Amino acid sequence: MSFAVLTHHKCASNWLIAYSGKVAELNGLSLKATHQSDVAFDEPDITVAINANYGFARQSGWSGVHIIRNPLDLLCSAYYSHRDTHLLGSWAQLMRQRQILQAVSKSEGMLMTLAFLERVDFDVRVIGPFISLRCWDYADGAYATLRMEDVVADVEATLGAAFRKHFGADLKLPEASDFVFEAFSRGRKPGELDSRSHYRLGRAGVWADELPQAAVQYIRLHLGEVLKRFYPECLAAAEAELISA
16 A cells, blocks of 8 residues: 655655655655645555645545644745745745745735645645645544654654554664755754745744734634644644734
8 A cells, every 4th residue: 555645845855755765765665746626546655645635635545754843834834935045836825826926025924925825726626735734634533644844854753754654664764864954055053044945934933923813813714723632832822923913
C-alpha cells in the first residue's frame, strides 16, 4: 500500500517533496506528487499530496502522515509569499491576489490573505489550506498528524521514523543535515530574514508580532480546535490578547 505524505500550502510542502524524493531515490521506490486536492495515482510506493483534502484522501484509501503548521504562522508566511516571492506560473488566482496585496496596507493584506486561504477555488482543483485544516478528522488513525515545526526540527525522528515504520527499519534515510533550514536558505540561520527568499525567515511564532488582532481572533474562533489540540500555547496567547483588547 502506498505511503502518503499529506500536507497543505505553506507547510514546508516543497521541502517535504524534496525529502520524500530523496527517500525514494535511496531505496529504489516510486514516488508521485500532486498539488491538486483530488488527484490519485496508480499506487506508487510514496504519494505526496501538498494540498490534501481529508475526504478525498479517505476515499482514496491513503494512509500515512498528515503534516500541519500553526495556522497563525501559516497566514503570516502566506501573506509575504503571495505578495512577493511565490512563483506565479499559471496560477491565475494568485496573479490577481498579488496585485491586490501590493496595493494595500500590510494589515489589510493579512485579512485579504486570510480570505484567500479559505477559498474553495484556491487554485484549479485545489481547496484552500484553512478549509482543509478545519475539515480534517484528526481522530482518524489512518493518518499520524505531525507538526511541521517538529518535523523540520528533527526530520529523522519524525518523518524519517514514520517512513521506517511503514517500509521497515532498514530503510535508508537522507542525511538530516541536508534538510536543515541553512541548506535551503543559502546558509542563513533560522530567524535571519531574507524578504526576497521563498524561505524567508525559518522561525516559528512570528504571528504574535505580525497579525492584526482581527485575523488572530478569526483563527481562534474558526480553527480553535486545531490550536487547542496541537498549539495550545498559541491558543492561550490569542485568548489573552482578546481579553486585553
